[in-house]
Amino acid sequence: MFFQHNFYAGPGALPNSVLAKIEKELRSYQNSGMSIMEFSHRSPQVVDVINDTVARFKKYLKLDDAWELILLQGGGSMQFLMAPYNLSKPGERIDYIDTGYWTQRAIHEAKDCERDLQIIADGAADKYHVLPDLEGIDTNTGARYLHICSNNTVVGTQWHEFPKVDTPLVVDASSDLLAREFDLSKVNMLYAHAQKNVGLAGITVVAVRKSALLQPESLPDMLCYQPHIDKLSNYHTPPVFSIYVTNLMQKWLEEEIGGVEAIAEINLQKAKHLYDVIDSSKSFECPVKISDRSTMNVVFTTGDDARDQAFIDYCAERHIIGVAGHRTHKGLRASLYNAVTPEDVTALVACIEGFDAT
Numbered sequence: 001m002f003f004q005h006n007f008y009a010g011p012g013a014l015p016n017s018v019l020a021k022i023e024k025e026l027r028s029y030q031n032s033g034m035s036i037m038e039f040s041h042r043s044p045q046v047v048d049v050i051n052d053t054v055a056r057f058k059k060y061l062k063l064d065d066a067w068e069l070i071l072l073q074g075g076g077s078m079q080f081l082m083a084p085y086n087l088s089k090p091g092e093r094i095d096y097i098d099t100g101y102w103t104q105r106a107i108h109e110a111k112d113c114e115r116d117l118q119i120i121a122d123g124a125a126d127k128y129h130v131l132p133d134l135e136g137i138d139t140n141t142g143a144r145y146l147h148i149c150s151n152n153t154v155v156g157t158q159w160h161e162f163p164k165v166d167t168p169l170v171v172d173a174s175s176d177l178l179a180r181e182f183d184l185s186k187v188n189m190l191y192a193h194a195q196k197n198v199g200l201a202g203i204t205v206v207a208v209r210k211s212a213l214l215q216p217e218s219l220p221d222m223l224c225y226q227p228h229i230d231k232l233s234n235y236h237t238p239p240v241f242s243i244y245v246t247n248l249m250q251k252w253l254e255e256e257i258g259g260v261e262a263i264a265e266i267n268l269q270k271a272k273h274l275y276d277v278i279d280s281s282k283s284f285e286c287p288v289k290i291s292d293r294s295t296m297n298v299v300f301t302t303g304d305d306a307r308d309q310a311f312i313d314y315c316a317e318r319h320i321i322g323v324a325g326h327r328t329h330k331g332l333r334a335s336l337y338n339a340v341t342p343e344d345v346t347a348l349v350a351c352i353e354g355f356d357a358t
Ligand SMILES: Cc1ncc(COP(=O)(O)O)c(C=O)c1O
Pocket: 010, 074, 075, 076, 077, 078, 102, 149, 151, 152, 153, 154, 172, 173, 174, 175, 193
């Protein structure tokens, strides 16, 4: 089958111009006669790519000298574990807002860290289709930090503004890093894997305030941030190709799109286009509260599993892929990451309208 429009939730679409650049340079990086994949991770060519990628992330996130930014392996999931180890001490309290699947995974991975993990609010009563209201909840608990997920990939909610609490935040931004601007004034750490909006699976971006870093208890060096900081994200062999593609994505975002502010506006328009057509259709509905709806992952359904599957098949016949909901959630989901174009959304909208008319 031939697919033209990719709405997968991750890994997600890559821009055509980035793919073209990879193709062009694959066998001879910058006319060197060698592929970037063949260079040593200590070569000036690779060190330059790593340093440039780190510098650009710092620039896009507007990080000053109070911050460190490193590229690690292990995906978003490894940070569920590394954050507690590096930002808190054994026995200390860590708070979570449970907004569904990925925050639950974060809590699960941290359960053996010997910390006091507490869920201060959750969206279970609303099947996670509404972000918890913190009104009346005591958020001043003395926790070392409060963990949130800025965009909930599975259920389709997004914190358009981070919760206003006194406890410093640790934010899993795996599905909206560089897709919108963040206010990091109350944030101690923000992490995100690359494979949705910013590049390829293999690297995870970790931005952490220097003042929040603790000397971890006896831990293997690989699990401590400090060696990775000291060695400038080159403590051990990094996934060079992933970093290289991420660097191309950054250049695409800056030079072809106009930066994070510009893509944020495009992403808003894409999401509005799709939500509007879902809301006005007779076959589909979006279960997510309007003010909490994600600009990244549009979750919707016909309300009937067989009919949802019929829509997935209808899309495939029209060269559209990736619209099935998460396996735990079912239904339908279209992910509108940075590389998904307004034209892709228009193609999906035409499918929704066509299916609606059948
Ligand atoms: C918000 C969020 N956090 C964490 C993860 C887990 O990331 P990884 O598969 O890189 O470990 C995902 C995966 O899609 C996610 O959407």
